[in-house]
Amino acid sequence: MSHFDWLSELLARYQDEHILVRRGSATALAPAHLLELDPEDWGRAAQVAAGYACRWAGVWAEPRNEDFVITAALAREGDHLLLRTRVPLSAPLLPSHTPYFPGADRMERHAQDMCGLVFSDHPDPRRWSRHNRWAPDSYPLRKDFAVDSAPLPAEPETDYAYIQTQGAGAYEIPVGPVHAGIIEPGHFRFQAVGETVLNLEQRLGYVHKGIEKIAEGRDAAGLAKLAGRISGDSTVHHAWAACMAMERAARLTPPPRAQALRAVLAERERIANHLGDIGAICNDVAFAFAFQQFGRLRELWLRDNAACSGHRLLMDCVIPGGVAADPTPEQIARLRGAVDPLRRELAELYPILDDHPSLEDRLATTGILAPEIAQRLGTVGYVGKASGQDIDLRRDHPYAPYDRLHVTSPLFTTGDVEARLKVRVQEILDALDLLVTLLDTLPGGPVNVPWQAPAGGGEGLGLVEGWRGEILSYVRFGGDGRVTRFFPRDPSWFSWPALEQLIHGNIVPDFPVCNKSVNGSYSGHDL
């Protein structure tokens, strides 16, 4: 099967619907295919794509001169299709994609809050990323908005219209933004009857740090540093996605050794996070043994990171043009030597997880995300794979070095906490296999090429399979080699709404384990 062999059918459907594709390009934002549309067709183009089983993968806007340029990403069979249109800044109106793709809801509201774009038929009129610290009619991503604009006075946000419940015995539990643990902040509002959750509403945006705005004007190295701090647990993957976008914009290819080392770092990041999550999921159902054991393995893994890269979480290892440092033969031997001991430990621990009846009792059938809902929300990563969404970029549209590796990906359809745990369990083993191949066949040569900003500006798209799932990163450079637009789309945009769905009908005390099994990034979402 070759790439984009589904595209002609979609284009035929567009033609049947009289949706005019003004221009298409397979190269401008490769490997994605770009289609330019009239704004009037924006909504119907999404409707047709939804009817053709496309996945919705993001939207971002950028003010350019007198216009907004709006780009939305769709995906199918591992290929990405970008729809692009323009509306005048003076009349920034566009049909919404949310009626056809519910996963678009919050990102469109984010674009509204950040840019002042209006999605005319969006079903939810409420703000999202803006709380109450900048005025409703000022938009941070407009070019006339100063990055250091003074915020409005600090007051708790009291005017957000949460969904209300009424009825005998129904009550509300507000939680957060400061949570009762060492976790990121956000607000959850539960409506419950007895122990049963009727509805959960999330209010996020508390850790909005203006990442898109402060990216503007940075050089490539500065953007890579920032991208590595979008979500601390995904530092390798976000930096990789941003660097990939920048390198594509600059028509620069990192050397083979750099690509292989990036994958080594990325698979190590995947394993570290999954180890932590498996322990934490078990801890949330009071299985302290597994929490301690997996915490121990994670710690050892991070110490190897520190010994071989200088950083426990691998921050700043991925740089534009390659990776920052070339590991010594001893360091490579240490990384290779860490694989088999971890396999042996897992061979002892996994059977214990498998045959522990009280664990199964708590995890199986808890927090079910039905495959149809996962599909409608565009859920990716382990949350998607646990609910029948067989999506993995490393396999479906492999980028170097995965194009020379055999990538397998687990798939379950039960959609419960247990399935999300099992995906992680298997992904660790698969990642260890990848590490063996990568380290045993590490190409020689340099680990980076000098960065050269694209002369006259340019744009690029980065796509990587992060440990939470697909990360999409868009970068545009101005003629001065400085970033004019950066939009990193973390997979958490789709797993947070999935959490709202999968908690229905579960008991309130199971929320922590459901939440942990999804483990959305607040910072990666709030930007």
Add this chain to the structure above:
Amino acid sequence: MLRILNKIWKTGLITEDLPAGADPVLEQVGAQLREGIARQFQGSLAIRQVDAGSCNGCELEIHALNNGYYDIERFGVHFVASPRHADLLLVTGPVSVHMESALRRTWEATPEPRLVVAAGDCAACGGEFGCSYASRGAVSNVLPVDAVIPGCPPSPLKLMQGILQILET
């Protein structure tokens, strides 16, 4: 069950002694510490961690303080769920403007004498995010800070040494 016991027995005790003669970790030690307030908590220090806008990297390393290698509880240091039970707020991140009032209210809910420690470069000086329309930068721009533990993120060992040095100051 036997397999679990066997694994526990095989794993043994992994907790490590603190390296002797550690360099001072704390920066910008404030008046409260110099007055020896922290010594009053000796033997039992309750910490409420507050993420005021972090990238979550600092949280990952604070978490590690509870793994078997560091086991910070052996020094009487424990993390609590409510600021009302806390002696010390361990604050991470640049303070996002959306977290500013929640951070301040958490501090107000903490009984005196209360200490504030800014953990990580973002909390220390704003880090990669600095001050902007969305970020107030350093924690000290919002609350009186008693001590700073630098690093991006500070390693668990640095965090533990920093917290223990507070108790000795």
